[in-house]
Amino acid sequence: MTEVKEKLTKAEERAFAKELVQKIGELAATTGRKLRFMEVCGTHTVAIFRAGLRQILPDSVELVSGPGCPVCVTPDDYMDKAIAYAQRDDVIIATFGDMLKVPGSKSSLNEAKTNGADIRIVYSPMDSIQIAKDNPDKKVIFLAVGFETTAPTAAATVLAAEQQGISNLYMLSAQKLVPPVMEALLNDEEVHVDGFILPGHVSVVTGTGVYEPVIGKYHVPGVVTGFEPLQILRGLYRLVQQVVNGEAKVENEYTDVVKTEGNPVSMAITNKVYEPCDTGWRGMGIVPLSGLKMKAEYARFDIEQVLPLEVETVVKKTACRCGEVLRGIVTPKECPLFAKACVPTHAIGPCMVSVEGVCAAWYKYGQGRFEYGK
Amino acid sequence: MANDKVTLAHGAGGKVSQELMEQVILPAYGNPVLNTLHDGALVEMKGEVAFTTDSYVVQPLFFAGGNIGKLAVCGTVNDLSMTGAIPRYLSVGMIIEEGFPIKDLQTIVSTMKKMADEAGVVIATGDTKVVEKGKADGIFITTAGIGDKIPGTHISPENVKPGMKVILSGYIGDHAAAIMAGRHNINLPASVQTDCAPLNKMTKAMLEAAPDIAVMRDPTRGGVAAVLNEIAEASHCGILIDEDEIPIHPEVQGVCDMLGFDPLYLANEGKCVAFVPAESADKVLKAMRTSPYGQEARIIGEVTAEAPGTVGLRTGIGGIRVVDMPLGNIVPRIC
Numbered sequence: 001m002t003e004v005k006e007k008l009t010k011a012e013e014r015a016f017a018k019e020l021v022q023k024i025g026e027l028a029a030t031t032g033r034k035l036r037f038m039e040v041c042g043t044h045t046v047a048i049f050r051a052g053l054r055q056i057l058p059d060s061v062e063l064v065s066g067p068g069c070p071v072c073v074t075p076d077d078y079m080d081k082a083i084a085y086a087q088r089d090d091v092i093i094a095t096f097g098d099m100l101k102v103p104g105s106k107s108s109l110n111e112a113k114t115n116g117a118d119i120r121i122v123y124s125p126m127d128s129i130q131i132a133k134d135n136p137d138k139k140v141i142f143l144a145v146g147f148e149t150t151a152p153t154a155a156a157t158v159l160a161a162e163q164q165g166i167s168n169l170y171m172l173s174a175q176k177l178v179p180p181v182m183e184a185l186l187n188d189e190e191v192h193v194d195g196f197i198l199p200g201h202v203s204v205v206t207g208t209g210v211y212e213p214v215i216g217k218y219h220v221p222g223v224v225t226g227f228e229p230l231q232i233l234r235g236l237y238r239l240v241q242q243v244v245n246g247e248a249k250v251e252n253e254y255t256d257v258v259k260t261e262g263n264p265v266s267m268a269i270t271n272k273v274y275e276p277c278d279t280g281w282r283g284m285g286i287v288p289l290s291g292l293k294m295k296a297e298y299a300r301f302d303i304e305q306v307l308p309l310e311v312e313t314v315v316k317k318t319a320c321r322c323g324e325v326l327r328g329i330v331t332p333k334e335c336p337l338f339a340k341a342c343v344p345t346h347a348i349g350p351c352m353v354s355v356e357g358v359c360a361a362w363y364k365y366g367q368g369r370f371e372y373g374k
Numbered sequence: 375m376a377n378d379k380v381t382l383a384h385g386a387g388g389k390v391s392q393e394l395m396e397q398v399i400l401p402a403y404g405n406p407v408l409n410t411l412h413d414g415a416l417v418e419m420k421g422e423v424a425f426t427t428d429s430y431v432v433q434p435l436f437f438a439g440g441n442i443g444k445l446a447v448c449g450t451v452n453d454l455s456m457t458g459a460i461p462r463y464l465s466v467g468m469i470i471e472e473g474f475p476i477k478d479l480q481t482i483v484s485t486m487k488k489m490a491d492e493a494g495v496v497i498a499t500g501d502t503k504v505v506e507k508g509k510a511d512g513i514f515i516t517t518a519g520i521g522d523k524i525p526g527t528h529i530s531p532e533n534v535k536p537g538m539k540v541i542l543s544g545y546i547g548d549h550a551a552a553i554m555a556g557r558h559n560i561n562l563p564a565s566v567q568t569d570c571a572p573l574n575k576m577t578k579a580m581l582e583a584a585p586d587i588a589v590m591r592d593p594t595r596g597g598v599a600a601v602l603n604e605i606a607e608a609s610h611c612g613i614l615i616d617e618d619e620i621p622i623h624p625e626v627q628g629v630c631d632m633l634g635f636d637p638l639y640l641a642n643e644g645k646c647v648a649f650v651p652a653e654s655a656d657k658v659l660k661a662m663r664t665s666p667y668g669q670e671a672r673i674i675g676e677v678t679a680e681a682p683g684t685v686g687l688r689t690g691i692g693g694i695r696v697v698d699m700p701l702g703n704i705v706p707r708i709c
Contacts, residue, residue, distance in 0.1 A: 010618045010690055017691035043634075050636075052693020123558055229691045344701050355634065366684070366696025 013230060017056070020233040025058030027240045036062045036192060037239055038185075038328050040178060041199030042069035042356025043227055049365035051229035061236065064328035065361070067181055067281060068199060070146045070174075071098050071354035072326060075282045077313040078145075078174045079104030084311045085141055085172065085303065086117040092135055093119040094128035095143040101353045105313045125150075125157040132161070132169040141303050144171045149201045151175045151292055152266035155273035158294070158301045170303035173293060175274065178202050179214050180290035181281060186218040188284075190329050195221035195239040197232065200254050205270075207262025211250045219248040226254040273298050282350060283323020322349035325358050332359040333368035380474040385504025394502065398476065402483040403490075407463070407498040415498035417463050420522060424459035426450060427518035435478070435512050437556040439567025440643075442515055443482035447489040448572050448643055450519040452592045455574040456646070458529040458581055459521035461493060466500035467516040472507045482513065493572035495519065524578065526585045531608035533588035536679040539655040540613060543576070543646040543662055544621060544670035545569070546598055550640035551626040554633065566625045569667075571644030576665035580646075583661035584654035591647050596700045599638040601647050602685040603699040614686045615675030615697070638687075639700045649677065 008016060028035050039045055045065045048054060054063055067073045083104050086093045093109065100110045100119070113119045118138070122128055125142050132140040144154040154171060161169045178199060185191045198211055203224045215222045221242035225235030235253040242248065252258055270292070279291025294302040320342065321335040332338045332351065342348040344360055351359035362368050383390040400409065407415050430446045447464065454461040466486065470479065490497050548569040555562045577590055593601040598620070606613045622637045630637050644667055650658045655673060662668030678686075685697040 013690055014692055049695060050689070051691055052687075052689040052695040053691070055693040055695075056691065229689070233691075364696070364698045366686075366698070 008230075017230060017233055020230070020237055021056050021058060024233070024237050024240055025060055027237070027244055028058065028060035030244055031060075034060055034062055035194045035240060035243055036064055036328075037195045037197055037236060038064045038066045038193040039197040040066040040068045040182060041197070041202065042072070042354070043201060044068065044197055044199065044225070044232065045358055045361050046356055047227040047229070048232060049361045049367065051232075052365075053229055053232060054367065061240070064193065064331075065325075065358040066185065066328055067284065067326040069351070069354050069356040069358070070150070070176065071102055072322065072350040072357045073176065073281045073283070074099075074102060074145055074174050074350070075280045076103070076105040076315055077280065077311065078172075079108070080106065080311045080313045081304075081309060082143055082172055083107060083109060083112050084309050085307075086112045086119055090137075090139055091118070092131060092138045092140045093117065093143065094122045094125075094131055094140055095119065096123075096145070097121045098354045099143055099145060101347060102350050103348070103353070105315055125154045126160065128169060129157060129161055129164065129166060132166050136168060139168050139170060139303070139307070141170045141172050144173045144175055147176055147178055147199070147202050148205045148270070151270045151274060152205060155269045158273050158298055159269065161301065162298075170301055170306060171294065172303050173274075173291075174279070175292035176279060176281070177276065177290050177292065178206075179210055181284070181287055182211070183214045183218070184281075184284060184287045184290070185327060186214070186220060188327060191327050193220065193328065194243050195223070197235055197239070198222045198224040198250070200224060200226050200258065203254065203258040203262065205263050205266045208250050208252050208258060208260050210262070215248055215250050221248050223251045224254050224258050226257070281326075283326045318348060320349035322351040322359070325351050331368065332362040335359070338368065339363055378476050380470045380472060380476060380479065380504055382472050382504050382506065385470070385502060391502075398480055399483060399500070399502065402480070402487045403466075403497045403500075405496050407496055408500070415463065415465075417498055417520075419462065419520065421525065422523040424454050424457045424521045424523050425518070426453040426457075427516065428453060429514060429516040431511065431514050432553065433511060434553070434556045435482070437568060438552040438562070438564070440552075440570045441482055441485055442513060443486040444489055444568070444570050445643055446515040446517045447486045447493065447495075448570050449594070450517040451489075451493045451495060451572040451574050452643075454519050454521040455577040456529070456590045456592050457523070458527040458577070458590070459523045460578060461495045461519050461521040461574050463496050463498040463520050464490060465518045466497055468500070468502045469510050469514040470502065470504050471510040471512055472504055474512055479513070489572055493574050524581050527581050527587070529587070529589055531589050531605050534605055534609035534611055534649045534677055535588070536611055536677050537652055538588060538649050538677040539652055539673045540602070540615060540675040540677065541648045541650055541655065541658055541662070541671060542598065542620065542674045543573075543668045545623050545626070546593070546620065546642055546645060547622060547626040547630065547637035547640035549643045550597070551629045553641075554629060558633075560629065560632075562629065563625055566623065566629075569642055569644035571667045573644060573646055573665075573667055576662055576668045577646060579661040579664055580648065580658050583657040584650060586651050586654055587658065588649040588651070593642050593645055593647055595641050597637070597639040597641055598647060599636070599685070599697050600700050602697065605649060606685050607683050609677070610682045612678035612681035612684050612686065613675060614678050614688065614694070616688045617690050619672055619674045621670050621672070638697060
């Protein structure tokens with residue numbers, strides 16, 4: 001196989017990719033069946049589509065996207081709660097931009113904003129500290145949505161607010177954890193995967209050890225990879241090798257940045273502020289211990305404890321199949337709304353809202369809509 | 375000046391306004407057309423005239439390699455240039471927020487004069503208004519421009535046909551990266567600066583070398599992706615570009631990776647995308663390289679009969695995927 005050098009030329013990269021694809025195909029064919037691998041990370045989903053990877057993969061290997069987009073897995077009732085808080089005169093909502101369009105059961109934050117709610121887009125949770133300082137008569141609520149990657153920054157924001165004596169900053173937490181949802185997927189009879197492309201960004205924080213219990217228990221291979229097409233292909237090759245050899249272990253194809261122990265400092269910050277709790281995932285219901293809630297000593301930063309709101313969520317019946325898309329059971333193309341009633345400018349399901357959503361990636365990069373040479 | 379900040383009186387039309395005009399505006403722009411201070415400029419034009427206007431509301435006002443004034447002149451000069459015209463005269467309307475530092479205003483107007491000189495255009499007329507503090511974001515600038523259309527050229531997406539080459543004048547995304555870095559306090563190497571530049575001399579050379587250029591566009595908001603999609607849609611042709619041929623500075627790619635952006639969608643202020651008959655491509659490239667702003671010009675793809683209305687990109691590892699029209703504002707990813 002082509003020698004792996006520090007820096008490949010573009011032509012070498014292309015040749016190496018071709019070689020890897022061929023080897024993946026040959027090896028996978030020895031199993032006599034189609035192998036399905038799931039990427040559990042929205043950034044991987046986008047990277048795979050951006051590189052046109054699905055197109056060049058052999059027919060013996062199929063990639064499916066999992067619940068790796070934090071915006072997509074945030075359920076209706078969380079959005080309803082966020083909107084209810086936003087509608088209060090004494091509240092400013094601070095949020096990442098992609099939450100604005102996510103549908104709740106009745107409306108979205110965007111609609112609330114149009115109707116006068118004070119909703120500010122921030123680029124880091126830390127920005128909400130300044131908003132709180134500038135608006136001492138308002139409650140500033142940061143919508144803490146994300147996985148292990150973003151939890152440390154949200155936790156650090158709480159610690160910074162505490163240190164600076166800021167009394168009007170709160171979090172509405174929908175932080176989520178990856179290993180428990182992998183376990184939920186593996187327990188789901190409808191979900192069939194032969195291995196996981198494990199999330200690169202999350203693993204930088206958690207390390208690789210965090211996946212070992214679930215990978216071992218269910219005997220399903222997992223490889224942490226980076227986001228370059230060649231890194232993903234190399235990860236796939238190792239997944240196929242594991243399947244062929246009857247192995248199920250956690251391998252690391254992203255050793256430059258992902259260490260076995262992860263980032264202990266970030267983990268310590270998260271663990272200081274948060275503790276695991278059961279939480280709801282869109283399309284999957286409550287997944288045990290897959291969320292993060294604030295520990296009792298930080299309860300004063302938890303808006304749900306400081307200012308509880310009763311919000312009724314009546315789940316709308318639409319033909320949207322985001323729940324099944326997020327579990328890799330159907331592809332976006334199998335949803336009757338995809339690229340028809342549901343498009344990025346008028347998203348019905350959250351998978352079309354977020355830039356890292358599976359449906360959005362399918363749409364944006366043409367899959368299921370238009371394919372060259374087909 | 376007595377006051378170092380712009381006050382409401384500077385926009386009230388009286389003595390203080392006159393002082394602003396005499397001490398800040400005229401010394402910067404001063405030219406025989408403007409100096410007459412008529413209500414309107416009397417200018418001579420011949421033949422078909424190109425006419426455009428644009429408003430500039432960028433934040434921050436000052437960024438690596440430029441400021442809002444540089445954008446306001448180059449943007450309008452480039453809009454005229456892309457229609458196949460030679461820019462001649464500009465108007466400059468400024469809405470200034472009360473309290474704006476006179477020193478900053480001087481920097482902005484002197485940059486505008488410098489860029490106008492480089493482009494060979496005359497700032498012929500203008501207007502200055504001052505609004506109360508909080509009613510504007512420092513300064514807004516609107517420029518309008520007119521230019522002489524170069525005879526014998528016909529720039530229109532309808533002229534784009536399968537087989538034509540797509541030429542890009544250089545590295546993309548530098549302007550947006552400089553702005554984002556300024557906005558988010560990201561430290562970037564000094565090499566990442568706005569690419570803001572007047573392209574009229576380059577486009578003139580291109581059209582002189584090949585009057586059969588079908589279309590030229592400057593990929594500003596929405597970036598190269600938006601321009602290519604607009605042309606694909608308007609011409610009912612497909613466009614297939616090659617990822618490996620699109621020049622992107624590693625630092626710009628780094629900012630994009632960090633914030634979750636795609637350089638193809640980032641704004642440029644000194645780039646040109648041209649659709650050229652295959653047989654004229656070499657001549658056009660040669661002409662572009664006579665300009666400091668076209669040194670990195672290259673063919674990035676071609677027009678196809680396949681996939682009408684669609685822009686495809688051949689990726690570095692050999693797949694092909696669609697490059698869609700940009701949607702709304704780009705926002706950083708959260709994971």
